[in-house]
Amino acid sequence: LNSGMFVHVRHMLHDMPASDVALILESSPPKTREVLWQLIEHNQAGSILEELGEELKDSFIMNMSPERVAKATAGMDTDDLAYVLRSLPDSIYQQVLQSMSSQDRLRVEHALSYPEDTAGSIMNNDTVTIRPDVTIDVILRYLRSRGSLPEATDTLYVVDRKDAFLGGIALSDLLTCDPNLSVKAVMNLDLEGIPVMMEDTDVAQLFERHDWISAPVISDNGKLLGRITIDDVVDIIREDAEHSMMGMAGMEDDADTFGPVLKSSFRRSMWLIINLFSAFLAASVSNMFEGTIEEFATLAILMTIVPSMGGVAGNQTLALVIRGIALGHIGKSNSRWLIGKELAIGFLNGVFWAAIVFGSVWMWRGDILLASLIAGAMLINMTVAGLSGAVIPIVLKKFNIDPALAGGMLLTTVTDVIGLFSFLGLATLFLMQ
């Protein structure tokens, strides 16, 4: 970008929808990002921030003055605003709150009073409520005088004088029903209210299962508190799924693809240090059999095959079970059955691959005893892999540890250690007499 282009780019950015500007920022290297961010108009900044990934959003906000943050966030939805504030350091956070209009402050303090990852934290308070005892015609006239509805409004909620949630009327029903009927006669009583403390992943599952576009959020005593809209749910679904995928590879799910080198390499080191321990643990297993390896170098050449196959088979089971947990398919009643099934698959896999590896090694090294040893180790390790691929995530989940993050490393450690131990152990038993 040369300096003559700046004006042109500024105009271009100004004319683009916020989501497209966000996409450009996400896809640019750090330096380009900073230049582009400088060119963005103050009143556009808020809606662009809303669309950015977590890591990038945080890094921009850290470098803004509290006043500018307050200004940029003035038009945001309550839930998004609360989300941004949560990620700020305490000192800046207080300053931003102070710089806000008192109405915005009240709104956001209310949202912040709910714990992160609950229905309350992703809820908006822009619900349009109506009373049960008026006619549809009155509602239609009220809406016309109101002039516009909040985004993603598909249902008006019916509450009594004390804000207790009674039901809802879909906009499409308002348009198609007889205007002389009362709200009470038309409203949908089956509409479920979401408890404000429900976990956001459970909320997402409800939305998916019922094809909702928005849903009311209610307090313990049945009062309407706000609503959750499908766009926030889509973000949760995307984040959860990414979390599983990135977690299994040992990455945080908000990692920024185009973030700076040093920061990125620091963030990845946690996983590598755990893996180093795991690798040294495996090495110390081999070390127990140093004498055997010294005598039979062929063992060293073949000893990586069994752990490798166990790792892949175990990871297949792990991925399946982690997805099952995330989708809510796995609970107390069926986890024992599932573990049994995966154990059976592991054993079957073990028999099959033991036969294949027996044939391959016999052909390659022409040693039937060696081929039998590796086949035996394969059978043991594949069975263990199937079992632990199912048991590890289920047990981790029971202790409230995230299986996507901790499961892969634990599993690989198990299959490496058991794989090496069974192969070298069998070899020591049968070769060293």
Added chain:
Amino acid sequence: LNSGMFVHVRHMLHDMPASDVALILESSPPKTREVLWQLIEHNQAGSILEELGEELKDSFIMNMSPERVAKATAGMDTDDLAYVLRSLPDSIYQQVLQSMSSQDRLRVEHALSYPEDTAGSIMNNDTVTIRPDVTIDVILRYLRSRGSLPEATDTLYVVDRKDAFLGGIALSDLLTCDPNLSVKAVMNLDLEGIPVMMEDTDVAQLFERHDWISAPVISDNGKLLGRITIDDVVDIIREDAEHSMMGMAGMEDDADTFGPVLKSSFRRSMWLIINLFSAFLAASVSNMFEGTIEEFATLAILMTIVPSMGGVAGNQTLALVIRGIALGHIGKSNSRWLIGKELAIGFLNGVFWAAIVFGSVWMWRGDILLASLIAGAMLINMTVAGLSGAVIPIVLKKFNIDPALAGGMLLTTVTDVIGLFSFLGLATLFLMQ
């Protein structure tokens, strides 16, 4: 389940929403599933099928008579119906089509004419269209006489006499605007039509970026063909994300958590056979250095550490790049920058972990030359891992090969081979003189 319970369970299933019945079926072992499926009323079967995962849905449909399939699917949305039919074997497929009412057949044949994974294949044709030259009041009266609107309708589409797409009016605007205005005056002209051949993942990205609830689908010459709704888009987002996660672990994304043992173990074998080749390739690298290993058994004990660290580091980069590709963040303009960045991180990681492993091995084995050799190999392999973690998915994508499925195995092969080769190669150079 004893036989006295059957009637009770049948009633329970009948009273439940289809999505909850589907969840129960998904979470049950094969035998329980069959029994439950027998208890489900014929007229409920269609809506339950719609909610099931691919593998399970197929297995139920395979066992139904064509007439029952036709009956069960009579009430389905066009796109879901087309989806079900696509997965049937040709013979059953023709029979099901024959058993359908001619209207349903026409509808579904039209949907089937679009290739899978395009906007056309997920489109419904239940759009409500209006003309531009009438007043809002006429529309309101038309809707009231119509009586109800299709699910997830948030916008009516405006078309001319030849079905050319002109724009849309949101239901909320219909409710709040002056009824004396004409459709032309109120309608939103900025509404984008989705080209019917657009890839479904691109459609999902548009929905996410613009927070759409439904969007019109148009033909090449601008005619309105139908609409896509957010519920189908949510399924695509979920499937794509699962595909990346399951693919990286070598599983198909429609694998059924509670499917039968033999089928499951067969479906996983593809990945294991590729891994066996990869493991033998790594073994044959070690085999090249048999002489060196025979002389120094310590090498065998340490030789798994370098490939293991390279594998983890490479997989971190791979996961990041695969997610970036899926989100549309990575294109021609920035892929070179990204590869450079990951190479730099790989090198930095290499220097850091070389130092750590140097210290650890020196302490453990007390051999400074051995420690230097493994450190050198670590530096080489971590740099290669960073580079290939970025290059492999980008190149695969260029050749239209799915990076989530093929990337992980290719990467592990590279890091295993380079890891062993560099460590044992350096050892042969410096130890065998």
